[in-house]
Amino acid sequence: MSVMIRALIMLLAALVPARAQDTPLVIVPQMRYGLGHAYAAVWSPDGERLVVGGSAGIAVFDANDWSAPPDVASMGYGVTALAFSPAGTWLAVGRADGTALATRLDGTESQLYTVGGPTPERGAMRNFNVAARYVAFVPPDTSFDSLPQPQPVLSEQTVTDGSGDELRLLVAVFMEDMPEVSPVQPGGTLAFSIEPLAVTIRDRETGETVAVLDDFTGPVESVALDPDAGVLETRTTSGEVIRYDVETGEIADRSAGTPPELPVDVAVDGPNGLHAAAQARGPLVLTRADGSRVELIAEPADVRSLAFDSTGARLAVGQRTGTLWVFDAASGDAIVSRYRHFGHIVDILWIMDDSLIVTAGEDTMMMITDPVDGAERARVQAHNDVVTSLAIHPQAPNLVVSGSLDGTAALWLIESSE
Template identity: 25%
Template sequence: MKKIYLSTLLTLLLISTCYIPTLFAQSVGMPDGAIARLGKGHLFDLQYSPDGTRLAVATSAGVWIYDAITHKELALLTKHTVSIDCIAFSPDGRTLASADEKGFIHLWDTETGKHKRALKNHIGIISIAYSADGSTLATGDRSGTILLRNMWNRGTIKKRIHKGPGYIHSLAFSPQDAILASGNGDGGTISLWDAETGELNATLNRHTSSVYSVAFSPDGKTLVSGSADKTVRLWDVETGELQRAFIKDIDRTRSVSFSPDGSLFAAGDDTGTVHLFHADTGERMHTLKGHTDGVLTTAFSTDLRTMASGSMDGSIRIWEVASGENRHTFAEHYGDFSCFAVSADGRTIVSVGRDRNVCLWDATSGELQKVINRKGVGHVSDIALSSDGKTVVFDGFGGVGLWDTETGTQKKTLKWFTGDLWSVAYSPDGKTIAGGNNTKTLYVWDADTGDQKHVINEHKANVIDVAFSPNSKTIVSGGQDRTVRLWDTETGEQKKVIRIPDGGAFDVAFSPDGKTFATVNYSDKIYLWDVKTGLQKNVLKGHEKHVTAVTFSPDGKMLATGNWRGLESETGIVNILDVRTGRLLQTFAGHVNRVHRVAFVSDGNALASMSDDDGILYLWDVAVE
C-alpha cells in the first residue's frame, strides 16, 4: 500500500487541537452562530486508512478524522446535510468517499482535507465500496439498486444493477475485482455479481433473514457474512458452498470484517459483543465485551495490532487483537444526547446519551468536566439538576435515579406504580421532584426522603412535560389530552385547567418572574398564559410549523424556540423572539431534524439546543446588541 499523508490542513489542525480544550477542537465545521459543539453525532461507520495512520468515523455531524495511534482529533469533514451512512477509502488512500441517505456521495482529498466533488444519482445510499484497483466505486441503496461508477472518469455511472426489492445493506469487491458481493435485505440472500458487466453470477441463500454485512478474505477465496438471523457464515467463493456456520452465542450481526492477513475475522452483534474467530479453524479467539448496545461497524488496523468497533451506544472502542483488551474508548457522547439540563446559575450543563453516561460540561468553555458511568441502567427520557448542582435526577424505564455529581454515586431510586416516565423536574428550592408518565399520571416526590408526596391521575392522556414555578409552589404539567394543568406543590390540589385550542402541550416553561408560562405543541404557535388567571396572554408565531421546544431568557425578555423540520427542510431551526412584541431577533440553523430542547446558559448570552436526531448539543451566541 502506498503511504499517504493527511498533511498540510490536518497537521495544522493537529497542532492547534493539542493546545485547546476538547470542545473547541471540534469548532471546525460548525454552523453560523454556533460557538461550541458538544458531542460528535450519531455514529454509523468507521474505517482505517489503507496505511493505518488515520481512523475515519461517519456520523450525523460529518466525517471525523482521527490519528489512529494517538486517537487525537484531526479534522471534521462537512458537506452533507443529513446523516452519513457509510464511508470508504480509495485503495491508494488519497480519496475518502462518504455517502448519505439523500443520495449524495462526497469525495475528499485526504492530503488536504478539501472537498473534491459531489456525486448524486440515487436516494438512500446505505452501502459503499471501492474496487481493489480504485477504478470503480459501488453504492447500494434502500430500493435494491447498485450503481457502479468509473472513478477514473470523474465518477460517471457505468452500470446500474437493480437487485430489488429490499435494501442493499453491504457491498464488497473481491481482491481481484472480478466479483462484487452484496448483502441483501430480501430475506437472506447474498448476490455475487460480475464486477465488470453487472451480471448475476451466483446467489447464496442459506441465511433466513436480512444479510447486513459481507467481506472477502484477502486472497478472495472466502466470503464472510453476518445476518439478522443471528448467524455468521463462511462461504467458498468459487463453489458457492457454505463452509461453516457460527450460531452459538451470536446475536443479530450487523458487521463482519477480515483481518488484513486473512487469519482472523470479526463479527459485531446486537448484544454489543465483538467476536473474533480464527478463519482457518473457526475457533473463537476472543469475545470482546464493553459496548452496551448493538455493534454497527468493525475494522482492523493494517498492522493487525488493533481493531476498532463502533456501537449504537455511541461509543468507539479500540481493542488489542492479541490480548483482547480494550485499549481506548473515545470520551464524550459519540451517539445521541438523549436529554440535557442546565444548572440554576447557568454555568453547568448536564447531559445523558445512549452510552448511558452522565456528562457534566462547563457551559462557558464547553469543556467536559466529569463523566458518571451508569453501567446497567436503561434508556433515559429526561434529566434535571438540583439548584445547588449537587444532585442530578433522571428518569427512564424502571425508575428515577438521584446521583451525586461530586462522587458519581447513586443516592437513591424513586419508584412509581406503572408505565414509563417521560419527563422530570427538580424544584428550584431543591425540596421536590415531579415526573410525568405515559399512564396519564403526575408523580411528586420528596427530594430528601424519596417518599411519594402525590400521585395525580387527572390528565386523560400521557403527561409529556412538567415544570416548577420559580418559587417552587406551583407545578405545571402538559399532556396529550389538550390540557395544561397547574398544581399546588405542597397539597397536590389542582389549581387550574387550561385547554389548548389546537393540541397538547409538549413543552412548558415558566418566565423568570413566575407570572407567565409558555407552551408549544408542534403547531406553528407559542402560547403565553397568565399563571394567576389561567387566561391566554398572547400567541406568538415561532416557526412555519412544528414548534417543539421553548424557554425564557434569564431576564424574561426573550423566548427561544426549536422546531421539527418535517420532510421539507434540511435542518432543525432555533429562533430567538422578543417576548413583548413577538419580533424575530435571531435564527440559527444546524441541527439535523427536530430540536428537542433549548435552554439559556451562562449569563443568558448563550443558548444550548439539542437534537437527539443528530446527537449534538450546540451552544449559540445570542447576545443581542
C-alpha cells in the same frame, strides 16, 4: 471559577443588545461536546487513519496514537456509510438524509450528490428509510448491469484521485447483498469493531485489545451548565451522566444512572402560585394562586413543552404540531400563535430578560421568536437529530446550551448581526 470563564462571561454580557426586539440576531456556535454515537468506520488506504462516522459527523483518529483527540467535522446530517478512494484523496460520506458527500479530509473541496429525489429541508437521524447505506468510488465507465439490485445511483460528476484516475461516486439507499466494509487495517494487523458507544481496536494476530475509543455518546435527554465548576452536564436517555470541561470540550467524568421516566402529561409551575398542565390528549389548563382555572387550548391540546417567563406574566407553549403559543397569564388571551417547527417543539427557553424565546425542535432546528409579535428572529440547524433540551448560562443571558438525540451538546452565542 477560572479567570478565563469569568472573562468570557463579562464579554458575553457586554454583547447583549440593549433592545433585543430592534436588533437583527444571529446564533453563533461556540463549542460542541461529545462525538455522538458511531455507525460506520473505514481505514484510510495507507492504514494511518481510522475514520468513524455517526450521528454527529465524522471523527478521524491517528492509528499511531490512539490517545490523541480525533479531528472532528460535522457533515450536516448523521453519517451512515464511509469509503475512501483507492489513493485516499477523497472520502465518500453517506448521510442519513439520502445524500452523499465526496470530500477531502483537508477541507479544501467537497461535492454533494443527492439520491432518490430532493433533499428534505430538515433531516434527522431517526429517518433511516432514506439513509445512504452504501457509498463507493467506481470507474467512470461502470455499467449499471454489473451493480446489485435495486440499482444504486452513480454521480454524473467525477473526481480526480491522487493517482490521476477519474472516479464516480456510487450511492445506495438500499442494496441487496450490500458489500461490507473490511475492518482490517491495510498493510497492518489491526481490525476494528463498532458499537454505538465504542469502537474497539484489536490486534488480529495476538487477539490483544490495542485501544477502546469510548468517547462516543448516547442520545441526550437533558443539559445543565455549572459555570462555577466550569462543567457542562448531560444526561442521556439511558440515564448516563456525562460531565464535560466547558473550556476544552473533553469529558471530565461519566457515570451510569437510571433512565428517566418520560411523562405522559406536561406540567410546569410558575411564579406567584401559577401552574399550567396538559394531559396527553386533554386540554391545556392554567391554574392561578386563587384556585381559578382557565382553559387555554381545548382538547386535544397536543402540548409538548411549557415555560413561564421569569415574572409569570406570560406562558410559552410548544405543541406537537410545531406551533408556538404565548399566553397572557392574567387574562388567558393568546398573544402569539406561530408555526415554528416541522414536528414537535420539544423544549422552550426564555432568554435575555424575557425579551426572546428559544425553541428546540424535532426537526433538528433551534429558533428564536419575539414573544410580542411572534416574529422569527433567528434560526440554526443545531444538531443532526431531535433537539431535546435547552439551558441558559446563569451569568450570560445570551449564552445557550442545547442537547440532542445525536448524542452531543452545543454552546451557542446569541448576538447582534450588526
